[in-house]
Amino acid sequence: MNKVYFCEKKSHFLPAGTDVSLASQEAIFAIGKATELFVEVIAKDAYTSALQGKRKTIQRKDVDNAVDAIDEFAFLEGTLD
Numbered sequence: 001m002n003k004v005y006f007c008e009k010k011s012h013f014l015p016a017g018t019d020v021s022l023a024s025q026e027a028i029f030a031i032g033k034a035t036e037l038f039v040e041v042i043a044k045d046a047y048t049s050a051l052q053g054k055r056k057t058i059q060r061k062d063v064d065n066a067v068d069a070i071d072e073f074a075f076l077e078g079t080l081d
Contacts, residue, residue, distance in 0.1 A: 042063065042067075042073065046063045049066055
């Protein structure tokens with residue numbers, strides 16, 4: 001699977017909805033890396049769900065199935081409604 005990198009500066013993701021106004025470059029890098037890993041894991045699980053449905057394209061129901069199937073994604077339940 002090819003890696004996907006965001007072209008935007010990762011520091012733009014940090015201030016939204018937080019009280020943090022300054023962050024070190026290391027913290028910004030760590031948050032960016034964690035985001036990349038999270039997207040990679042949920043995408044793989046959604047793709048597995050699509051393959052089980054004999055499809056190659058991920059649909060919203062595949063993401064829903066991944067969220068329902070994996071306990072670590074329980075905090076996402078209901079967010080796509």
